[in-house]
Amino acid sequence: MKKFYIINLVCILLVFAAVICLMSFGTRTYGFADSENRYIVKFPRFSTDAYFSGEYTAQIADWYTDSIPYRANFRSLIVDIKSLYGIKTDLIGTNIQDGAHDSRPESDVEYSFDDYNG
Amino acid sequence: MVFSDLFFIFVFLAACFVCYFAVPKIKVKNAVLIIFSLIFYAWGEPTYVVLLLLSAFVNYFAGLVIEEHRNTGKAKAAVTVAIVFNIGMLFVFKYTDFFIENINALLKTSIPLTGVRLPIGISFFTFQIMSYIIDCYWEKVDVQINFFKLLLYVSLFPQLVAGPIVRYSTIEKEIDDRKTTLKDLSEGATRFVVGLSKKVLVANALYSVVGELLGSYEETNFIGSKLVGQSLFGTVVGVICFALYVYYDFSGYSDMAIGLGRIFGFHFNENFKHPFVSRNISEFWQRWHISLGTFFRDYLLYVPIFGKRRKYLSLFLVWFCTGFWHGASWNFIIWGLYFGTFIFIEMLIGKKRMKKIPAVVSHIYSLLVIVIGFGIFYFENLKDLGNFFKNLVCANGNALIDPFSKSTVLSSLFLIIFAAVACTPIVPCIKKRLYATSRGEAAAVCVTAVTNAALLVLCVIMLTDSTNNPFLYFRF
Numbered sequence: 001m002k003k004f005y006i007i008n009l010v011c012i013l014l015v016f017a018a019v020i021c022l023m024s025f026g027t028r029t030y031g032f033a034d035s036e037n038r039y040i041v042k043f044p045r046f047s048t049d050a051y052f053s054g055e056y057t058a059q060i061a062d063w064y065t066d067s068i069p070y071r072a073n074f075r076s077l078i079v080d081i082k083s084l085y086g087i088k089t090d091l092i093g094t095n096i097q098d099g100a101h102d103s104r105p106e107s108d109v110e111y112s113f114d115d116y117n118g
Numbered sequence: 119m120v121f122s123d124l125f126f127i128f129v130f131l132a133a134c135f136v137c138y139f140a141v142p143k144i145k146v147k148n149a150v151l152i153i154f155s156l157i158f159y160a161w162g163e164p165t166y167v168v169l170l171l172l173s174a175f176v177n178y179f180a181g182l183v184i185e186e187h188r189n190t191g192k193a194k195a196a197v198t199v200a201i202v203f204n205i206g207m208l209f210v211f212k213y214t215d216f217f218i219e220n221i222n223a224l225l226k227t228s229i230p231l232t233g234v235r236l237p238i239g240i241s242f243f244t245f246q247i248m249s250y251i252i253d254c255y256w257e258k259v260d261v262q263i264n265f266f267k268l269l270l271y272v273s274l275f276p277q278l279v280a281g282p283i284v285r286y287s288t289i290e291k292e293i294d295d296r297k298t299t300l301k302d303l304s305e306g307a308t309r310f311v312v313g314l315s316k317k318v319l320v321a322n323a324l325y326s327v328v329g330e331l332l333g334s335y336e337e338t339n340f341i342g343s344k345l346v347g348q349s350l351f352g353t354v355v356g357v358i359c360f361a362l363y364v365y366y367d368f369s370g371y372s373d374m375a376i377g378l379g380r381i382f383g384f385h386f387n388e389n390f391k392h393p394f395v396s397r398n399i400s401e402f403w404q405r406w407h408i409s410l411g412t413f414f415r416d417y418l419l420y421v422p423i424f425g426k427r428r429k430y431l432s433l434f435l436v437w438f439c440t441g442f443w444h445g446a447s448w449n450f451i452i453w454g455l456y457f458g459t460f461i462f463i464e465m466l467i468g469k470k471r472m473k474k475i476p477a478v479v480s481h482i483y484s485l486l487v488i489v490i491g492f493g494i495f496y497f498e499n500l501k502d503l504g505n506f507f508k509n510l511v512c513a514n515g516n517a518l519i520d521p522f523s524k525s526t527v528l529s530s531l532f533l534i535i536f537a538a539v540a541c542t543p544i545v546p547c548i549k550k551r552l553y554a555t556s557r558g559e560a561a562a563v564c565v566t567a568v569t570n571a572a573l574l575v576l577c578v579i580m581l582t583d584s585t586n587n588p589f590l591y592f593r594f
Contacts, residue, residue, distance in 0.1 A: 004563040005304035011571040012307050019578055020128050057161045061125040065582060068124070074582040081579065085323055085533040089525040 026069025035075065041066040119161045121374045122317045124581050130158065131378075138382065144294065148270050151382065158275040159239075166237035169207065174272045176203050177247045178265050181254045185261040197255040204248045211236055216446035239279030241443060245413055247272050250286040252417055259287050267293050276378035280371045282389040282409035289384050296383030306380030308570055313373025315573040318580045320540075321366035323533050324359050330526045331356030332496065332506075345497075345505050349516050352523030353509040355534075361492040362537045365393065368407070392543045397480040398472055399460040399487055414440055433465075434458050444495070449503055453494040460487055 032039050044050065044059035051057070068074060119126050134154045141147055160167040180200035184193045215231045222229055250271065253259045262268040270293060277284050298306075328334070331352045333344030348356070372389040379386045393405035403411050414436045434455065441454020464472055472480070490510075497503040508514045527534065552558035 002300060004567070005300045007563065008304045008567040008570060009300075009307060011567040012311060012574060015571050015574045015578075016128070016132070019124075020132060023124070023128055052164050054162060054164060057119075057164070061119065061123055061161075064125040064129065065123070068582050071582065074579055077579045078583050081576065082323070086527075086529040086531040089528050 022069055023064070028067040028069060029071040030067060033071075035072075040071070119158055121371065121378075122314060122577075122581065124578065127314075130154070130161075135381075139298075144296070147382075148267065148293065151275075152266060152270050152273060155270075155273040155275040155278060159273065159278060162238050162279075169237055169240070170243060170273060171269070173204065173207065173243065173247055174269045175265070176200060177251050177272075178262070178268045180251055181261040181268070182263065184251075184254050185263075188257075193255065197251055200251045201248060204244045204251075208240060208244045210234070211240055213442075213446045242281045242283055243272055243278060245283050245410075245443075246277075249283065249413060249417065253286060259290055262286075262290075274379075274384070276375040276382070276384075277386060280368075280375070281407075282372055282375060282386055283413055284386050284409070288387060292384050298381060298383045302380050302383060306377045308566065309377030309380060310374050311377075311570045311574050311577075313370045313375075313377055314577050316366045316370030316373060318577045319573070320533065320537055321363050321370055322580070323530065324363035324366065324537060327526060327530045327534070328356055328360045328363055328496075331523055332360065345502055345509065346514060347516055348509055349518060349520040349523055350509060350512055351519040352526075353506065353516075355523065355527050357489055357493040357496065357506070358538075359530075359534060360496050361394075361489050362534070362541065364492060364495070365390070365541055366537065392541065394485065394488070394541050395481070395543065396484050396488075397475075397477065398464050398484055399457055400464050402484060402488060403457065403461070410440065410443070430462060430465075433462060437461070445498070447498045448500060449494055449498050452503075453491060456491055456494055457487075 030040050030042070041059065041062045043063045044056050046056060050059075119130065121127075134150070137150045137154070138147055141150060156167060156170075159170055163170075177200050180196040183196035187193045187196070211234055214234060218229050218231055221227060250259070250262075250268070254261050262271070271284075271286055271289065272278075274284075331344070331348065345353075369390040376386045376388070387409065389408050391405040391408065393402050396402035396405055418439060419432055419436045437454045437458025438451060439454070440457075441450045441452070444450040444453070475483075493506050493510075494503060497506050505514060509516055512518070549562060552562040
């Protein structure tokens with residue numbers, strides 16, 4: 001069993017070390033994230049108000065994650081992983097099938113682009 | 119700071135491991151843990167860390183008085199003061215506004231709300247320190263005369279903000295004498311990775327499904343428009359997903375806490391034991407959030423407030439408190455009493471008769487009660503709760519099934535099936551069979567190691583999207 005423990009730890013530590021190297025030596029991402037329509041979180045400026053409200057420390061953690069090197073690649077991988085969770089469906093909308101009735105208020109219903117193309 | 123966060127794992131934890139394992143002496147190791155634990159708590163609560171220190175000091179002082187004046191009125195006074203202080207602190211920060219709201223509603227007054235913010239983890243560390251002081255008074259544990267050792271017990275970051283509620287007796291000896299073996303490191307690391315995966319890969323994704331089907335309180339006033347008119351199918355699947363979400367979120371966090379504790383040489387008790395395979399509600403609560411259930415059993419149920427003849431009153435008091443502990447809202451009280459009622463009924467039926475019920479029937483009964491219970495847990499607004507029950511019997515004019523819910527479920531179908539299967543003891547059963555032969559053991563070893571690495575990689579990828587990382591029990 002000792003061999004197992006070592007193999008297991010080595011596997012986990014390798015990933016751990018790889019991520020630490022990436023986060024420590026990789027070039028951080030900054031600027032505007034087009035896909036999310038917002039700016040990447042910057043390292044916060046210290047102020048006593050921000051510190052005692054918890055905002056300063058929270059933003060450090062947010063900066064660390066948000067400005068991760070190869071950010072776009074990770075985002076793309078997230079989409080790929082999420083696609084494995086189930087079966088893709090094309091339409092979220094108001095198909096009336098077999099008498100099924102969508103009783104949600106009209107304003108909540110989303111129509112696909114194809115509905116307007118007729 | 120939350121465990122499921124890149125900063126926590128690759129900055130805080132990395133620094134903590136380096137400092138902890140760099141020093142040989144246990145006293146210095148303890149000092150390292152105290153410093154990192156206070157940094158951990160102060161990171162999210164820079165002002166409320168004072169409360170944590172104050173709580174430790176008051177209970178430490180009470181312990182000294184108990185020891186000095188054992189079997190006298192002063193010892194009783196000391197434990198009373200400590201309990202009143204602990205419960206008082208919880209009351210002030212957690213329940214003040216709840217009582218003000220209800221007084222205003224009942225008496226038509228306009229008392230302003232305090233708006234006081236709930237310190238993270240207060241429900242957990244308050245109960246933890248209460249268990250210490252009560253056990254001191256009952257002479258179940260020795261009073262800790264070293265303040266820093268008691269502070270270590272109270273503030274230890276693996277279980278500080280979300281449990282498990284660790285009894286002092288569990289780690290009393292390990293504070294002074296512990297070693298981290300290779301087995302502890304490996305199994306602790308595995309447990310942490312498994313817990314992280316449960317949280318990041320399963321719970322977070324289930325939370326999105328729940329939000330789509332039932333609405334979410336994090337989106338202002340959104341829940342009403344999702345729930346009214348939601349089909350029976352959407353409502354049922356939504357609440358099943360919520361039950362699974364709570365399990366994976368909370369048990370995942372407990373796994374991470376137990377794993378981290380193990381790495382530091384502490385052995386915490388289990389907090390979840392495959393609760394969804396229970397055959398009755400009594401069994402469910404012996405498998406779900408075990409540390410809370412045993413706390414109430416040991417410190418409230420058998421305290422003879424009502425006397426032996428009125429044990430059922432004690433039972434309902436315990437379940438009232440269990441519900442109320444979860445949140446300052448009527449739905450949590452209803453939730454606690456709901457489970458208390460079923461346990462009461464099961465007690466009346468009797469264990470022997472309950473065992474005679476066919477397994478299929480008892481499993482279906484348990485799952486029905488549990489899932490509906492989680493519906494009560496989810497809807498904090500009583501109007502929404504009413505609509506939830508109406509949806510379950512199609513009394514809202516809602517359809518049996520709708521395309522939106524069908525589409526939402528299909529897009530997370532494999533996740534839901536996996537979550538439902540994996541919450542059973544299937545993995546331990548497979549492991550047991552594999553470890554029966556040397557070839558099977560070798561295969562299991564390789565698969566486990568590779569799986570752990572793969573899971574960690576997947577978790578890192580998913581954690582780069584920090585916008586979807588809720589943590590349910592932080593609210594408590």
